[in-house]
Amino acid sequence: MSLALGARAPDFELEGVDGREHSLNDYREAELLVLIQSCNHCPYVIAWEDRMIAVQDDYASRGVRLVAFNSNDFERYPHDSFEQMIIRARERGFTFDYLHDPEQTLAHALGSERTPEVFVFDRDRRLVYHGAIDDNRDDTEVAHHYLRDALDATLAGSAPGVGETPAVGCTVKWLS
Amino acid sequence: MCVMAVPERIELLFWDGCPSHPEALALLEDVLEEQGVVTGVELHEVHSQAEADELQFPGSPTIRFDGRDVDPSGADGPPSLTCRIYRLPDGRVSPVPSRVQLEEALR
Numbered sequence: 035m036s037l038a039l040g041a042r043a044p045d046f047e048l049e050g051v052d053g054r055e056h057s058l059n060d061y062r063e064a065e066l067l068v069l070i071q072s073c074n075h076c077p078y079v080i081a082w083e084d085r086m087i088a089v090q091d092d093y094a095s096r097g098v099r100l101v102a103f104n105s106n107d108f109e110r111y112p113h114d115s116f117e118q119m120i121i122r123a124r125e126r127g128f129t130f131d132y133l134h135d136p137e138q139t140l141a142h143a144l145g146s147e148r149t150p151e152v153f154v155f156d157r158d159r160r161l162v163y164h165g166a167i168d169d170n171r172d173d174t175e176v177a178h179h180y181l182r183d184a185l186d187a188t189l190a191g192s193a194p195g196v197g198e199t200p201a202v203g204c205t206v207k208w209l210s
Numbered sequence: 211m212c213v214m215a216v217p218e219r220i221e222l223l224f225w226d227g228c229p230s231h232p233e234a235l236a237l238l239e240d241v242l243e244e245q246g247v248v249t250g251v252e253l254h255e256v257h258s259q260a261e262a263d264e265l266q267f268p269g270s271p272t273i274r275f276d277g278r279d280v281d282p283s284g285a286d287g288p289p290s291l292t293c294r295i296y297r298l299p300d301g302r303v304s305p306v307p308s309r310v311q312l313e314e315a316l317r
Contacts (some may be wrong), residue, residue: 077295078297202229
């Protein structure tokens with residue numbers, strides 16, 4: 035079961051592709067924190083990746099931090115190994131942190147099910163939006179920009195008009 | 211002039227952990243109808259890695275016309291319970307084949 039709206043962000047301590055450990059507290063200066071359940075190999079993630087980068091670029095000056103993390107079982111899905119994450123982040127020019135969650139603790143704490151799946155936390159680190167980035171993996175067909183709308187509303191001091199949407203993507207590859 | 215090779219067998223193999231097969235089936239049926247192909251689509255759900263190995267299933271969805279993969283470039287990927295990656299004509303990544311790929315596979 036996924037984290038309920040209004041619930042606090044879970045703490046974490048995960049290694050990033052930059053070789054550093056990252057915790058929830060490391061992002062304490064951020065106005066809003068967006069955790070994204072992600073991975074390397076999923077075509078849905080790949081389809082949305084440019085939009086993740088664009089959101090970080092467009093909202094960085096307003097204090098929004100995106101943090102993607104990969105929890106997939108890399109023994110069964112070698113494309114999702116930490117080494118491959120480093121390569122992916124470098125090749126795609128990620129402008130956000132990309133963390134490895136090999137024990138799947140953050141995925142379980144959030145109750146993630148899909149990649150990509152976003153969790154937006156406000157200044158008090160309460161969950162204000164959970165679900166899809168927008169309503170179409172084809173960027174030319176998007177009608178509703180759920181993540182951007184949630185960020186705009188929360189930055190303006192309001193609750194997002196849409197708090198939850200179904201995330202569309204690959205399943206999280208749980209450890210057996 | 212292009213001559214269409216009407217397949218005698220059309221298979222769509224899928225894994226339920228990937229949400230793309232309904233979209234792939236709808237696209238496939240649309241293309242078949244448009245091309246006047248009346249061969250029915252056989253749906254095969256792949257449940258396990260052992261089954262994926264046995265069927266040489268490189269990911270979901272996989273569509274075969276008379277045993278030929280509609281996307282030969284991805285057909286030899288390691289058998290896996292995963293979402294399959296396709297490339298659209300414009301280079302973008304997609305979880306389903308493009309209409310053009312399906313049409314070309316019928317030729």
